[in-house]
Amino acid sequence: MKIATKLLRWYRVHGRDLPWRHTRNPYHILVSEMMLQQTQVERVKLFYRRWIRQFPTWKHLAQASTQEIIHAWAGLGYNRRVLALRDIAQKISQHGVPRTQEEWMALKGIGPYTAGAVSVFAQKKRVLPIDTNIRRVLGRVLLGKPFSDLQDDKKIQKLSEDFLPHRGAYYDVPQALFDLATMTCTKVPDCTRCPLREQCKSSKLFLSGTVKIPKRMTKASKERRHRNKPYPDRIYRGRILKIVREKTKISIEAIGPLIDKTYNHHLDQVWMKSMIQRLSQEGFIKQKGNNLFL
Numbered sequence: 173m174k175i176a177t178k179l180l181r182w183y184r185v186h187g188r189d190l191p192w193r194h195t196r197n198p199y200h201i202l203v204s205e206m207m208l209q210q211t212q213v214e215r216v217k218l219f220y221r222r223w224i225r226q227f228p229t230w231k232h233l234a235q236a237s238t239q240e241i242i243h244a245w246a247g248l249g250y251n252r253r254v255l256a257l258r259d260i261a262q263k264i265s266q267h268g269v270p271r272t273q274e275e276w277m278a279l280k281g282i283g284p285y286t287a288g289a290v291s292v293f294a295q296k297k298r299v300l301p302i303d304t305n306i307r308r309v310l311g312r313v314l315l316g317k318p319f320s321d322l323q324d325d326k327k328i329q330k331l332s333e334d335f336l337p338h339r340g341a342y343y344d345v346p347q348a349l350f351d352l353a354t355m356t357c358t359k360v361p362d363c364t365r366c367p368l369r370e371q372c373k374s375s376k377l378f379l380s381g382t383v384k385i386p387k388r389m390t391k392a393s394k395e396r397r398h399r400n401k402p403y404p405d406r407i408y409r410g411r412i413l414k415i416v417r418e419k420t421k422i423s424i425e426a427i428g429p430l431i432d433k434t435y436n437h438h439l440d441q442v443w444m445k446s447m448i449q450r451l452s453q454e455g456f457i458k459q460k461g462n463n464l465f466l
């Protein structure tokens with residue numbers, strides 16, 4: 173039996189029931205994809221339905237204020253995504269919905285993966301969006317590489333020409349791969365439970381128990397951190413934004429101890445100002461004199 177057929181059969185029984193898998197609306201699919209970048213599926217599930225109720229169409233989002241969208245996005249993190257999403261909604265409201273993967277990619281904020289995902293899930297184009305999960309599974313199955321890297325994408329893309337069916341539910345193949353990557357073909361895979369065990373070029377290697385996990389997969393995150401702070405700057409930036417949102421107006425001096433209990437005016441002042449400057453350059457907050465506003 174062909175790989176895709178086995179995969180789809182497995183997916184019908186084990187696939188996750190996620191709200192964005194019940195629609196072909198390009199706007200809804202794009203919202204889910206933007207939310208899923210860097211945010212866990214379980215968390216996105218909490219936000220997705222609420223967002224669609226509040227901003228049901230491209231037009232509703234295009235007309236929303238920065239304050240409204242930042243409020244609605246609060247809790248998802250990486251706020252730059254929501255500004256990009258509204259920019260895209262504004263462009264699409266004026267010029268119409270893109271029809272090809274290339275047209276999606278022409279919109280700022282949409283890379284090859286997202287363009288592929290919207291094309292296949294909303295418009296049923298026969299394309300394969302490659303993200304970390306799909307790279308890992310197909311790198312193992314098709315290339316026999318226990319741990320693939322970015323360089324393998326072109327090879328995977330080429331091999332997917334034969335691998336993706338031309339008929340049937342080819343548009344569900346990427347969803348099935350995501351689920352297999354989450355449930356079975358994880359960093360350290362459980363090949364004994366995998367539907368692709370017989371066809372996979374890496375299964376014997378894993379089942380022999382001789383595979384070593386490369387250091388790059390266990391290395392600590394390289395996110396920017398200040399001094400001995402326990403969290404990356406991203407977390408403190410999120411806290412600044414939350415406080416500015418809640419207090420409407422607050423001074424720069426007052427915000428330090430509110431986002432970090434160990435805040436030291438002499439040691440942390442420059443760090444704090446640089447985060448505020450970045451948030452302001454990115455359009456999240458405004459600075460007037462010594463005060464901050466949303």
Ligand code: SF4
Pocket residue numbers: 309312313356357358361362363364366367368369370372373374375378
């Ligand atoms: S057989 Fe093992 S390595 Fe291959 S796809 Fe399945 S879980 Fe992954």
